Amino acid sequence: MSEPETLPKPRRRLPYWRLAAAAVIVLAGLAGGGALYAHSVIADIATTLPATPNIATLPVSTAVVDRTGQLLRPFTTAGGRWRLPVATAEVDRHFIEMLLAYEDRHFEQHGGIEWSSMFRAAGQYLGAGGHIVSGGSTLTMQVARLIEGEPTRNLGGKIRQMVHADALEHQLTKDQILTLYLTLAPYGGNIEGIRAASLAYFGKEPTRLTTAESALLVALPQSPEARRPDRDPAAARAGRDLVLDRMVAEGVISAEEAQGAKREPVPTARRDFPMFAAHMAQSAVEAQPNARKIDLTVDRRLQSVLERLGTARATALGPKVSVAIVVADQASGDILASVGSAGLFSQESDGYVDMTEAVRSPGSTLKPLIYGLAFELGLAHPESLIEDRPTAFGAYVPVNFDGFNRGTVTIRQALTESLNIPAIIVLDAVGTSRLVSRMKRAYANPLLPDDTAPGLAIGLGGVGVTLRDLVSIYAAIGRGGTPVHLQDGVKAPVAEAGEAAPVLDPTAAWYVSNILAGVPPPLNGSPGRIAYKTGTSYGYRDAWAIGYDGKTVVGVWVGRPDGAPVPGISGITAAAPILFEAFDRLATRTTPLRAAPPGVLFASNSELPLPLRRFRHPDDDKVARDAAPEIAFPADGVDVDLGIASGADLPLIIKIRNGAPPFTFFANGAPVGRSAFSRQNSWKPDGPGYVTLSVVDSEGRSDAVKVFLD
CATH class of the missing domain: 1.10.3810.10 (Biosynthetic peptidoglycan transglycosylase-like)
Known part of the structure; x- marks a missing residue:
């Protein structure tokens, strides 16, 4: 029940002065006080009555609730009392019936004072020599006493209570009076x-x-x-x-x-x-200290089971180890669960620290975004070959986690096995600044030491991020490259002006998801169920596992909040099992990943266009980070079978690498499309034959190819 901000108009009945006077005469006049005394007492009381409480602003405990209104965590009032807001509709009707039958059978009929009870009480008062034996209080009189906060086991207090009750009956509805009782x-x-x-x-x-x-x-x-x-x-x-x-x-x-x-x-x-989502609830109250109720996006059922999961897994890993879990809906960005630690009151594992927002090293978890940029820029395909051999970048010499090199591998294998050297080679090609920029497009906030320029080490964890940052990045990849603000109900998302810049184009995002779906699961997982990636920071300080299906993204962090190493801890052994268990506890079954968008090239390495068969580093002649745009597909002089003769009438997908968006596409000199961010365009020709395709980037640089369509 929602209460009005202003009090209702008084009901028309006998003025409370007369009722109060009658009450005083009953209790005082029969004892010899007389009517003059009654009127004098009434006048004094009327001027000292406290203001009638407005239920909508009555001080109550702040109640933090989940997305369905279920209580997550209440907080005491400023006076240290547990007094939660409640409406009569939220209370068992059988209890209401029993309360009225026991306390005030005629509550709906009387005007605040039950005269038969008052005459009985007055008789007992006289018979007991001036001592109150029974009060004859109605619920309205009890509410008056609760508002006053004073005992009424004396004649003056009882008279004041009666006068106050009559005033309440004039100013409030019966339901509001009952609500005050249920609250106070x-x-x-x-x-x-x-x-x-x-x-x-x-x-x-x-x-x-x-x-x-x-x-x-x-x-x-x-x-x-x-x-x-x-x-x-x-x-x-x-x-x-x-x-x-x-x-x-x-x-x-x-x-x-x-x-x-x-x-x-x-x-x-x-x-x-x-005390569910304790850290988030605390942040919510700090952000809205005067709120009576705060709605969070959390799902209480999921939050509860994941808190138990985190506590159990952390306990098995050691007393100083904590676990953090974030679950978000990809479509809305709503955070459905946020487990900040393995237990709020755990002193050994610093449970008071919210590890979902602690800045840590991400380990290898940024590799999917690195390869996604290479796919988007036309530098690579999942089946492109790349060298996993000892490579030095000035003074920086990356090595693989296990210290071994695989020689020539595909990009798919390099990401699936989380090889370090190929990832740094690709990062050197796409550019560290571009990687950081795309992280920010995903609404992450990467932190670099002393605001230094990003170096290649960020590809292997040399940057500070939070668990929420990583969940936001992976949510964008799972959505086909489109970013989404994570929302928890605590802080309103920042309004974006116009279309948000994509983190990856849809084709690149799909390639990444397709590879991550093939990463071997931990012992408790099923292959192909989700797309996921693990990471382990330098010195075994942080273990990560981030994964998603077609609907939900889940992030897991395991480690010590104080940053101390946990020998032997890794993403695949510590965090990944929790990730898969978290997906097991979702209310819905696993949702399939997004279908392949137009432009995806299904081919083995030998079937790829020649420029894509082997990854080309910027040291190669044709590719540079700031080079002019180049049509990566179709290649100049090739025949492209679109099924025109057979009536299939397939569109031609034109792909661009390098250059600066937006791009304008042309066919035989006529514009056929423009993309704000995407590096590809779909065009359907009128018929077979030769066509000259060209593209112009935002700086006026261009490239052209001539192909035959049939």
């Missing part, structure tokens, strides 16, 4: 309100309560400290059973139902409040 009622210690009490004593929301649970929650506010289940279970049971007997007498429940409820055990300890 004391349940022992620093627990206030039905929702906090249900979570503290039963570990669940009050939406569905058993008869026994409802009875206990009705009984506790009467003597919240004396009946606290965590301190005196016997007193709590006695209070609960008293309510159950009363409910039988009132006809609310049957005797059989009451007997069954009495057999239920009474809780003997307070439960911990939910």
Whole structure:
């Protein structure tokens, strides 16, 4: 139920001055005070009543909830109390029935004061020589007492409570009064309100309560400290059973139902409040300190199972080892789970540190993006050959992880086996600045030592990134090269002006995904299920595994938050098994990877165009990082079979390497397409024959080829 920002108009009934005066006469006049005394007391009370609370702004605990509204983590109020926002519609109706039957049978009919009860209380007051025996309080009067925060076991307090209750009835609806009671009622210690009490004593929301649970929650506010289940279970049971007997007498429940409820055990300890996505929830509250409720993109079920998974796997790896996991939806960028550590309160593994946002070395996890750039620039194909031999780049001499060289390998093999030397050769060709630029296009924030220019070492982990950065990069690759902002509900994504620049073109992204789908899985994984890559940073400090299917991307980090080495740790042995287990715990089955886009060249090495059969380094004559554009396909003078004669009428895919986008494409001098970022264009000719294809880049540089189409 959403509460109005302004209070409703008063209902038309007897003015509260007259009702209050009558109340005072009942309690005071019968004792000899008289009407003049009544009016004097009323006047004094009316000027000192506190402002009627607005439920929409009543101070409550901040509730951080998941994407479906389920509670992830509540925080205490400024006064250290657990007082969670609640609406009557969110409370079990059976509990409401029992509460009204026990506390205030005529709640819907009276105007704040139950006169029959007040006359009974007045008679008891006189018979007891001026001592209040029973208060005769309605729910509205109890709300008045809760707002005042003062006891009412004296005549003056009871009169003030009656005057205040009448004022509340004029200013609030019955539902609002009931909501205030459900929010403010004391349940022992620093627990206030039905929702906090249900979570503290039963570990669940009050939406569905058993008869026994409802009875206990009705009984506790009467003597919240004396009946606290965590301190005196016997007193709590006695209070609960008293309510159950009363409910039988009132006809609310049957005797059989009451007997069954009495057999239920009474809780003997307070439960911990939910604390899912603890790091993210803390960040959310720091960003919105005055919010009553904060909605995150997290899925509580998935978050819960992945937190247990991370804790279990970290425990097996050692007391100082932590695990971080991020799961995101590729389409929206919503973070569905964010496990910041192996346990928030773990002192040995520094559980308070959110390792999803800690800057670490990515190891080999940037290699897919390096090769993707080579595919996009027309420098390579997955089946292109490349040399894995000792190579020096000035003073920098990369070596493979295992220290061995394979000789001549395909790009596919080099990425599948995560060979270091071929990756650096390719990085030297595509350019470190281009790699960093594409990382930023994916909304990652790579950090270099002292803002130095990027060197070749970044290809093997010589750059600082976070787990979220890597998940964002791999999400873009899984989406066909289109970037997406990761969103968690804490910070609004930065608005982009116009079309976002792609991280890779669709063909290059597909090539990368196709290779990563063939990476051998760990012992607990199935081959071909996801596209994934592992990485291990220098000195065995960080183990990574990032993977995706056609819908979801998951990132895993394993290591020590203090940056100390973990001997023997690696991405394939420590992080990859967790990655595959995380996919096992998703609510949906694995979604197939994206289908091949137009322009993908399915060919063995021998079937590739000659320039693509072997990777060409910038030291070769024709390729340079800042060279003019060159039509990589089709090659000059070739025949291209488009099936025109047979009626297949296939489009011609024109591919460009080098040059600066955007590119304008021409056929026989007539423009046939323009691409803002892509390095290829699809064109369907009118018929067979010779055609001159040309391309012009943003700097006016051009290239042309003549081919025969049939």
